[in-house]
Amino acid sequence: MSAPLVISIPHRLGKDEAVRRLQNGLTRAAASVPVLKVDEERWDGDQMFFRVRALGQAASGHIDVADDYVRVEVVLPWLLQRFAEAAQAAIRSRGQLLLSKKS
Template structure:
């Protein structure tokens, strides 16, 4: 099994607003990336467990929402490990856009 890919995204929204934005933004994100399909999404408090499919491969992970940051951890199957750096940068970039506090 490969090591998990971990991204921490700071925010100043507070836990509730960050979670709300993640919930609403997740649907838009999967709709905008045609090769990505969310198979499962389950919240337990401020932690969301998920399973996603891309290129016929399944990745599993979790999103933890804290007062000042969001931590995304995902384990990629060996085929998707080739895209780990791109995946990590994309998660970080889209997460920052989603969690950026608007004036």
């Protein structure tokens, strides 16, 4: 098993507003990426657990929402490890868009 990919995204929304914006955000984001399919998106308070599939490979992880940052942790299968850097940049970019003040 590979080490998890961890991304921390700062925000100024407060925990409740950040959770509100992120709910179903994974499904909306995946709709714009043809090779990504969401298998599970489950919230438990301020933590979301998810499982996605890309290129026939499953990845899973969770998102922890705090008052001033969001921490995303994803475990990629070995076949998707070569895309880890691109995945990290994409997750950070999408997260910053969802958590920007203007939404």
